[in-house]
Each structure stands twice: as C-alpha cells, then as structure tokens.
Amino acid sequence: MATFLQVAFDGLLNGLLYALVAAGLSLIWGVMDVINFAHGEFLMVAMYLSYWLGFIWKVDPLVSSVAGGAFVFILGALTYRLVISRTIGKSAMSALLATFGLSMLLKNVCLNRFSPNFRILQHTLLGGKTFNLAGIIIPLPQLVIGLVALALLYLIYLLVKKTRLGWAIQATAMDKEAAELMGINTERIYLLVFGLGGACVGIAGGLLPSYLAVHPEVGGLFSLIAFVCVAMGGFGSIPGALLASLLIGLVEAFAGFYIAPVFKYVAVFGLYLVVVMVRPRGLFGW
Amino acid sequence: MALLEVRNLTMKFGSLVACNDVSFDVEKGSVVGLIGPNGAGKTTLFNCVSGFYKPTSGRMFFDGREVTNLPAHEVARRGAVRTFQVVRPLKEMTVMDNILVGAFLRGADADTAREVAEECLCLCRLEGMADNLAGGLPTGYKKRLEMARALATKPSLLMLDEAMAGLTTTEIRDSIEIIRGLKKGGITLLVVEHIMEAVMSIADKVVVLDSGVKIAEGTPQQIVEDEKVITAYLGAKFTERMKRTGGVTRND
Amino acid sequence: MVTAMTLTGKRTKRDLFWLGLLALFAVIPLTPWFTRSTFAQHVMIQVLLYASMAQAWNILGGYCGQVSFGHSVFFGIGAYGTAMAVVKFGLIPWPGILAGAVIAAVVAVAISYPCFKLKGHYFAIATFAIVEIFNRLFMVWYWVGGALGLDYGFTQPGWKNFVWYQTKDCCFYGVLLLFILVFGIVRWIEKHRFGFYLRAVREGQDTAESLGVDSTRVKLSAMALSAFLAALCGAFFAQYNYRVDPPMVMSLDMSMKFVLITILGGLGTFYGPLLGAALLIPLQEYTRAYLGGIGGGVDLIIFGLLIIIVVVYQPKGIMGILDRVYVRFKRSREGGK
Numbered sequence: 001m002a003t004f005l006q007v008a009f010d011g012l013l014n015g016l017l018y019a020l021v022a023a024g025l026s027l028i029w030g031v032m033d034v035i036n037f038a039h040g041e042f043l044m045v046a047m048y049l050s051y052w053l054g055f056i057w058k059v060d061p062l063v064s065s066v067a068g069g070a071f072v073f074i075l076g077a078l079t080y081r082l083v084i085s086r087t088i089g090k091s092a093m094s095a096l097l098a099t100f101g102l103s104m105l106l107k108n109v110c111l112n113r114f115s116p117n118f119r120i121l122q123h124t125l126l127g128g129k130t131f132n133l134a135g136i137i138i139p140l141p142q143l144v145i146g147l148v149a150l151a152l153l154y155l156i157y158l159l160v161k162k163t164r165l166g167w168a169i170q171a172t173a174m175d176k177e178a179a180e181l182m183g184i185n186t187e188r189i190y191l192l193v194f195g196l197g198g199a200c201v202g203i204a205g206g207l208l209p210s211y212l213a214v215h216p217e218v219g220g221l222f223s224l225i226a227f228v229c230v231a232m233g234g235f236g237s238i239p240g241a242l243l244a245s246l247l248i249g250l251v252e253a254f255a256g257f258y259i260a261p262v263f264k265y266v267a268v269f270g271l272y273l274v275v276v277m278v279r280p281r282g283l284f285g286w
Numbered sequence: 287m288a289l290l291e292v293r294n295l296t297m298k299f300g301s302l303v304a305c306n307d308v309s310f311d312v313e314k315g316s317v318v319g320l321i322g323p324n325g326a327g328k329t330t331l332f333n334c335v336s337g338f339y340k341p342t343s344g345r346m347f348f349d350g351r352e353v354t355n356l357p358a359h360e361v362a363r364r365g366a367v368r369t370f371q372v373v374r375p376l377k378e379m380t381v382m383d384n385i386l387v388g389a390f391l392r393g394a395d396a397d398t399a400r401e402v403a404e405e406c407l408c409l410c411r412l413e414g415m416a417d418n419l420a421g422g423l424p425t426g427y428k429k430r431l432e433m434a435r436a437l438a439t440k441p442s443l444l445m446l447d448e449a450m451a452g453l454t455t456t457e458i459r460d461s462i463e464i465i466r467g468l469k470k471g472g473i474t475l476l477v478v479e480h481i482m483e484a485v486m487s488i489a490d491k492v493v494v495l496d497s498g499v500k501i502a503e504g505t506p507q508q509i510v511e512d513e514k515v516i517t518a519y520l521g522a523k524f525t526e527r528m529k530r531t532g533g534v535t536r537n538d
Numbered sequence: 539m540v541t542a543m544t545l546t547g548k549r550t551k552r553d554l555f556w557l558g559l560l561a562l563f564a565v566i567p568l569t570p571w572f573t574r575s576t577f578a579q580h581v582m583i584q585v586l587l588y589a590s591m592a593q594a595w596n597i598l599g600g601y602c603g604q605v606s607f608g609h610s611v612f613f614g615i616g617a618y619g620t621a622m623a624v625v626k627f628g629l630i631p632w633p634g635i636l637a638g639a640v641i642a643a644v645v646a647v648a649i650s651y652p653c654f655k656l657k658g659h660y661f662a663i664a665t666f667a668i669v670e671i672f673n674r675l676f677m678v679w680y681w682v683g684g685a686l687g688l689d690y691g692f693t694q695p696g697w698k699n700f701v702w703y704q705t706k707d708c709c710f711y712g713v714l715l716l717f718i719l720v721f722g723i724v725r726w727i728e729k730h731r732f733g734f735y736l737r738a739v740r741e742g743q744d745t746a747e748s749l750g751v752d753s754t755r756v757k758l759s760a761m762a763l764s765a766f767l768a769a770l771c772g773a774f775f776a777q778y779n780y781r782v783d784p785p786m787v788m789s790l791d792m793s794m795k796f797v798l799i800t801i802l803g804g805l806g807t808f809y810g811p812l813l814g815a816a817l818l819i820p821l822q823e824y825t826r827a828y829l830g831g832i833g834g835g836v837d838l839i840i841f842g843l844l845i846i847i848v849v850v851y852q853p854k855g856i857m858g859i860l861d862r863v864y865v866r867f868k869r870s871r872e873g874g875k
Contacts, residue, residue: 035659086850092658093605094849097801100794101845108835108842116834216835220790224670227663266674269667276660277652336748362750370748376741378806387738390731391750399731439749 002135007257008250009136015249016146019242020204021222022229023153024197027160030236031173031193033092034084037099039226040219041106042072042198046205047214048110054121054209061124061210062144068206069199076198080191088190103223111216118213126210141210148207152200157238169193173236221265228272234282244283247271287350289314289443289474290335290366295344297330297498304330306498307344312443317465317475319489319506321482323518327498328478329371332447335476336368337361349442363391367441369432371448371478377421381412384420384431388438403438410434410464426457433464437473444468445476450484458484486510494518556725563714567707577827579706585819586713587774588799590720592811594767595796597724600806601733602760603740604654608665609768609796611649611672612642614788616769617776618676621688624699626681631700631777639769646765647758654757669790676784687783700777709778716774720767724808736760740806768796798841802848804857813856818844 619638
C-alpha cells in the first residue's frame, strides 16, 4: 500500500510539472490555434539560462525562474513577431512546421555552444532535499514545482476569466475579425499570449535545474508530452490540460513501476490515442 | 415511378427540427424548384438527399432503389449529383482539372474523361478558362464551374443549391439558358433557389418549405396563387407585381 | 503552374526532361567526379534515397494533403523486414524487402483508419504518439534485436545479397532503381484518375464526395502506397548501412525528414522532393565534413533556418521560386517581342 501511494504521489507531482509545461502551450493553442513545436526548446533554453546563472553567479534556480520567465517571454514575443505572425491565415500546418524549424535551430545552437553533455547544478537550495509525510517520501524540488504549477495555473485562469485583458483574449480566441471590430488590437493580444505562454514554460525551465540535468535534447520529450496533455485535455481548456497532465503523470508512474520503465511512454501515448479515438476533441473539448 | 422519392423525411439537430416530415417526388425529366424563406430547411433537405447528413427518420428512393443512409459519394455514383450553395472550387487545381474529377466518375480512361470534361466546359461557357486556377475565378464563373463539374459526372438528377444567388442579371439569364438546355438534354433537375423569377420560369413543379414543413406543392402558377405561400414567403408586394404583369412566365 | 503544364500540350516536353534527367543520373557513375571520391558517391546515393523517401511521403502529404509525421514507422518496418531476413533467417534480402513493405502498408492502413477521423492538430499529435510508441516497443522487442538492433555479418557482395563493400557503383544503381520506381509511380499517378482524386480530396473533401469520390478509400490507398514505398526506402537504408536499430529509423527526427525535405522542395509537386533532397543532403554532408570543427549541429542550424524561411516566405518551396522565375522570364520575353 505504501509503495502504491508513493508511486501515485510521484506520478501526481510529475503530472503537475507537465501541467506547468503544458499551461503555456494550452493558452497559445486555445487562443491562436497554433501548436508551438519549439515549446520544449523554450523550456531547454530557460534551463540553460538557470544553469549558467547558478554556475557562474551562484544564483539559485528559485530566483532564476523569474529570469527564465522573463527571458522566454521575450523569446516568445520575438518568435511571434518574426515567425508566427507571418503564418497566420496560411495552412494550419505552417506554424507547426515553422516552429519545428525553430526547435531545430534552438536545439542545435545549444548543442553547438554548450556541447551535448548533461549538466547538473550542484548545491541548490532545494536540491536533493526530501521530507517524510506519513511514510511517503516527498522530494522538495518536485513539490515546489508542483505548487508553483498550481499557483500559476490558477493565475492564468483568473487572468483569462476575470480581467478585462482576459475578456479581450477570449474574444480574440472566439472570433478574430469580430474582436477587431470591437476595437481589440488582436495583433497585440496574440503577441502577449505567445509571450505569456513562453513565460510559463520559462518559469518551469528556470526551476527544473534544481533536480534535472540540462542538455540540448531535454526539451523534445517535454514537447511531446505537453502536446498530448493539451490535446487530451481539449482545445485550449486549462482545467482540461491540468486534469490530463495529472492523468498522464499517474499513468506514467504506474506503468513505469508496475510494468517496466520502458513502457512509461508507450502507456502515455497509448492513452492519448485511446482518449482521442473516443473523444476526438479531447476530454473537455466539444 | 418518380426518379426521386422523398418520404416523411425528418432531420433534427438536438432539439431543433430543421426538416419535419417532408415528402415529395421529382418526376423523371422535370425541373422541380425547392423554395422557402431563409432557414426553411432547404439546404438541410438537400444535404440529406445528397447523403451529407443522415436523416433522423424518413426514407429516400432514387431510381427505384433506397438511398436513405448511403454515403455522399455513393449517392453521386448512383447518379444524383449536387452543387454547393457556397461555391467550393478545388482551389489549387485548374478549371479543367476540377471538371475532370467529375468526369472520372464514369470511367478511369483519361482521354474519354477529357472529352467529357471539354463538353461540359463548353456547355457551361467556361471555354478559355480551362487552364486558370479555380481559386482565382470570379464568382459567376465559380458557380458555373460547380455546375460543369457536377455535369461531368453524367448525372440523371442534378441538384443545384442556389446556383444563381449572388449573380448579376445577365449571369442569371445565362444560367437559366443553361438549365433549359440541360432539361432538353434529358437531365432531371432539383433546384433550390432564392431568386423567384428564375424558379418560376423554369420549374415544372415547385415545392415550398417553411420552418422545416412542406406548406405547398404545385405548378408555379398554383404556388403564386397559394394563400399559405403568399403569407409565408412571397409577400403582398410580389403578388401585386404578378397580377400587374400577368404572371412571371411571360417575363423571361 | 506546374500542375497546369501536364494538361496543356507540353506533355512531351516534360517527358523528355524527365528521361534526360534519368539518363544524366545513369551516366554519373562514369564521371571522374564520382569515381574519384567515395564521398561524392555517398552524397549522390543519399540524395536519391532521401528524394525517394520524400516523394513517397509526398503522395500522402503533398498530393492528398494528409500531413503525417509518422512515416519513420513505415520506413523502420521496411528496414527491419530486410534486416530480419538477412540477420535472423539467413536469407537473401529480397523476400524481406517485399515482406517489410507489405507489412508496412497493412500497418499503415490499420493505424490510419481510426486516425483519419481526427482533425488538424489532433491528427498530427496522434502520428507523433504512434512514432514514440513504435520506437519504445522496438527498443524492448528482443526478437528483432531490441535496443542493440540488428548487425549484418559478412555476406557475399553482389546483387543477390544487395550488399557491396568495395565499390558504391552498384549501390548507386540500386538506389537509382528505387528512385525510378517511386518517381515513376508518382508520374503515372499524376496523369491518371487516382492523382486527380488525391488532389480533389486535398482541396475539398466534401466537394470530392459530392462528385462520387470515396474520400476514405482514396486516403487509405494513398496511405498504403506511401507506406509501401517508404518501407522500400527503409530497406535500402538498412542494406546500405549494414545495420538497423530503433533510433536510427523510427524516430521523430527521421519522420520530420520526410516532411521537411518535401516542404523545402515544394509540397505536392513532382520535382519538389528531388530538389529538396538535392539542396539539403549536400548541405548536410558538406557542412558535417568541412565545418565539423566549429562544433556539431551546424547543418541542422542551417536546415532549421531554411525551414523557417521557406514556410514563412515561400510556402511552395523551391518549386515556388522556380515557378516565379519562370513566369518572370516568360513575361520579359513576351515584353521584348
């Protein structure tokens, strides 16, 4: 029983991390109907930033996460301006393909500059610390990331549902032309949404070096899992993405522990296929 | 036996009843007009007959055989071919290629298909446009391309969904001429139309829908004089004009 | 523009160009450029192989408009087919090549039948998921070699075993045959009913249906054919490298090569895949050989940039640029008269 709970808890914590990574993607997908293939590479870039800040100036990832968020906000906004804005209105695949190009670019620039080596940040505030709660071992860095994920998702949810800006975002998502007629600067909304989506993943990337090694390929799997979370949750639904992420975290943990580690992702991607076969627009989609 | 028989067709979208218990026949060799105000369920009916929607209940027979739940391509293969109200050119293909897609339905041989396509091209007065991309045509041409493409499949029943909406007066006159020609060539037509004059001048029979229900069926003259139709659709103004000019049939 | 040309009187001109191109390829092994450098031979073989792969994908992704990111699965099945025949069963590769291709086509139809119901991004992500699943499963499927893959032992070189060690001439002719097969099939399709139906489904599924086209069947046939040819390419790949393992053939990166080469050259055009491969492969091989000193990944950095630029500025790829140049050239000549 204790093992079962431990595995479940690990799965949930991992699920929260996926939710944090997927949140930005979900926002972008929901508002712009664009899949950002470079999402995982945004994460990787933030991880490198956090790593180098920690390595050179001994800045802790907890602090670097703010820098990560800010940096990837700018990266996201730039990506929108230079690439995405020029693919709007073309075929649905063009943004995906262009961002795939961008992901190759970012990945290989990091590979070229920083080598393919795995880099681990030593002596972080949270690194390696755990505590015991009723027989379940809880790793502190994962817990902090989980809490940040919940807080950030709630903030995004509030932003979209309760603020004037959020209404403008919703209006743009529903009908771009109509929103423009109502005097909403949709171009700026898109820019902001892409930036915000980037900032979410930037914060995640900033925190991750507390317990995860940095290397150029680290983003790839996160990208795929984030796509699956968002698609499974349903077109741009943030609660849906959260639910799907937790589900995926659990499935991954259980399949990894009770079947075999290699089957983790077979189970995760298999789950996606099963869900979309039954509900072609995802759990919360229509 | 009629070429197309629609029996008690009902189509619901959730709680909305778009077509309610509609029955009518399309006789071989005739032109039947299907009219009705906006939202009367004409296009829904059309989509059911052509196999794009599965009707909630009711049955349809084409050429004596049941076609009720057949997929759209199978209905077309049997010989009942439709056009779309909102034109749907295969944009990145040339006009000729568009028509060829239709022509290939009756045989895989490219040369025969090309001959058929060229005939249809001329019939719908699209000569000289053959090598243009369909996406770049002006609206009037796109409407005629819809028709040419459908004709190339050698249909026994051609179903036109508002083939004249949005056209100029000259273009409408051209289209009417084309339809007359088709009728002479032995093709049966079911025509959904907004433009009353056009329908009245070509239809042998008119079916009127209102809010999903068939409210009248008869010759154009009968329809024009039908009380229900006048209140539902035509309005007093139109009937005034009818009486003044002594009927539309002399107008063309 | 290009599609229009097949239908006007210029058919014979296009045939001549195509035959001329093949003749050119056929005599390449006789030129000193080729004989003197194994590197040049390697590059030429890669160009034709990747062009064939991209063209196989183009049937489904370009002509039929169903963008699949899962083609490395079929490529991999083809590679494993021949490798299993040679390594596990000690046979000559040919029955393995055929079996692999048939299995790939069957798997493709089985997978895509439910997947074609998904729209847009949901379909794209499903194909990513399938690649990951296959990759993971092959990693632990020990009967086919697991993560270590299958290594060819020494076999007698020659056409019978489709393996050569000393010279690459025959390898080149082998890939040229593959190239002619794949491109020949696409050329045939372009002129026949199936080709028209493919494009009709791409441009408008409802329209196609209204004209009697069974769009599901067309898509599934395109998928099967595309997977079959992709598997043949995979078989060549395994024979050429004397080995196969899961990340080498069944990976997202490999899948994306099918897509990106076609996009770069020109989606849904006959020469697009060849142009894409002819630009990309030499770029990749020569930067790796000559710019290796400034760190890895330079070729992929350039490739990434190229993809962004093409998608953003010229979605029709190199063919789009050539078309534009051709139109301008024609106009300036007509202006001169």
